[in-house]
Structure formats: C-alpha cells, structure tokens
Amino acid sequence: MNKNVLIISASGRKGGNSDLLCDQFAKGAREAGHNVEKIRLAEKNIGYCTGCYACQKLHKCCQKDDANELVEKMLSADVIVLATPVYFYSMNAQLKALIDRTVSRWDDFGRFGGTEFWHIITAADENREMMDATLAGLRGFMRDCMEGSVERGVIYGTGAYEKGAVVKLPVYQEAYELGKTA
Numbered sequence: 001m002n003k004n005v006l007i008i009s010a011s012g013r014k015g016g017n018s019d020l021l022c023d024q025f026a027k028g029a030r031e032a033g034h035n036v037e038k039i040r041l042a043e044k045n046i047g048y049c050t051g052c053y054a055c056q057k058l059h060k061c062c063q064k065d066d067a068n069e070l071v072e073k074m075l076s077a078d079v080i081v082l083a084t085p086v087y088f089y090s091m092n093a094q095l096k097a098l099i100d101r102t103v104s105r106w107d108d109f110g111r112f113g114g115t116e117f118w119h120i121i122t123a124a125d126e127n128r129e130m131m132d133a134t135l136a137g138l139r140g141f142m143r144d145c146m147e148g149s150v151e152r153g154v155i156y157g158t159g160a161y162e163k164g165a166v167v168k169l170p171v172y173q174e175a176y177e178l179g180k181t182a
C-alpha cells in the first residue's frame with residue numbers, strides 16, 4: 001500500500017545530522033513506492049502557542065503563519081516522522097513550537113488513530129540514554145495524546161556533533177533501510 005509519509009525536520013541546519021537522516025529515510029520510503037513530503041521547519045514561520053484557546057471556536061489557530069497548513073498535513077498523513085536534534089536534553093524549540101500549535105485541532109486528534117510515527121533524534125553525546133528525556137517528550141505527544149497512533153521506531157543518531165558527522169555512522173545506512181520499511 002502506498003502511504004503518505006510526512007517528514008518534519010526540525011534542525012536549523014540544512015544538511016545537519018537529523019536533517020540528513022530525514023533525507024535517508026525519505027530516499028528509502030520513496031524507493032518503497034510511498035509518497036513522501038519532507039518539510040524543514042527552518043523554512044516555515046511558526047509562532048508560539050499563546051494558549052488563547054480561540055481555536056476551540058475556530059477549529060484552527062488564529063495566528064496567520066504556516067502552522068495551520070502544517071497541522072492539516074499532519075492530520076492527513078499515514079506516516080509522520082518527527083526529527084530533532086537534542087538541545088539541552090530536550091527536543092529543540094522549533095519542533096516544540098509546532099507540537100504546541102497542534103492543540104488547535106485537539107478535537108480531531110482521534111484522526112491520528114492508526115497514524116504511524118517514527119522519531120529521529122541526533123546528539124553529540126554517544127550515550128543513548130541521554131536521549132530519554134527527548135524521546136519522552138515526543139512519546140508524550142504521540143503516544144499519550146493521540147489515541148491509537150502507532151510508534152514504528154526510533155532512529156538514534158548518537159555521537160554526531162559536527163554538521164554532517166552522521167554520514168560516517170552506521171545509523172546513516174540504517175535510516176535508509178528503515179525508510180524502505182515505512
């Protein structure tokens with residue numbers, strides 16, 4: 001079955017480590033016949049959720065930026081890949097800002113039942129456990145807030161500090177292979 005795969009790359013660095021793992025995953029998923037769209041948050045304008053709850057009446061956010069369109073894409077994707085570098089033991093602010101803005105469609109989170117999720121995380125540290133807090137944040141959103149969503153896998157880019165360092169690590173090939181299984 002051809003799936004709609006939405007890859008959300010939060011790295012501020014085009015060609016950064018998590019961004020490159022997104023490209024590898026995308027390459028594999030395209031080869032497997034899926035429709036793949038990759039979005040770099042750095043190229044989008046996404047403000048912070050202000051908690052105004054205007055969305056409870058409007059069923060969309062009243063801010064005029066790129067978040068509404070992105071949230072709609074998330075709602076209609078079969079597969080969502082969330083990719084972030086670790087910034088001080090957490091996902092980066094770019095990804096968190098988008099996740100917070102999905103609250104505008106909170107009433108429709110039931111539509112995420114069956115949506116498959118992959119997580120891509122990169123960090124300088126070589127210890128995978130140091131990514132636990134980042135993963136917990138991603139899972140809190142995906143697994144605890146979106147009933148029926150399915151976690152397909154986590155791609156750990158540990159020991160990747162300099163831009164592009166991930167190319168020399170086994171995870172670079174692994175991301176491509178996992179993309180083929182999307």
Ligand SMILES: Cc1cc2nc3c(=O)[nH]c(=O)nc-3n(C[C@H](O)[C@H](O)[C@H](O)COP(=O)(O)O)c2cc1C
Pocket residue numbers: 011012013015016017018019084085086087088089090122123124125126130160161162163164
């Ligand atoms: C603001 C900032 C905070 C970071 N915090 C951590 C950290 O807590 N632990 C860690 O191992 N690496 C940390 N790093 C390093 C990045 O996670 C690492 O370089 C990652 O591969 C960057 O991914 P990217 O190239 O996709 O942006 C930090 C980098 C920045 C810029």
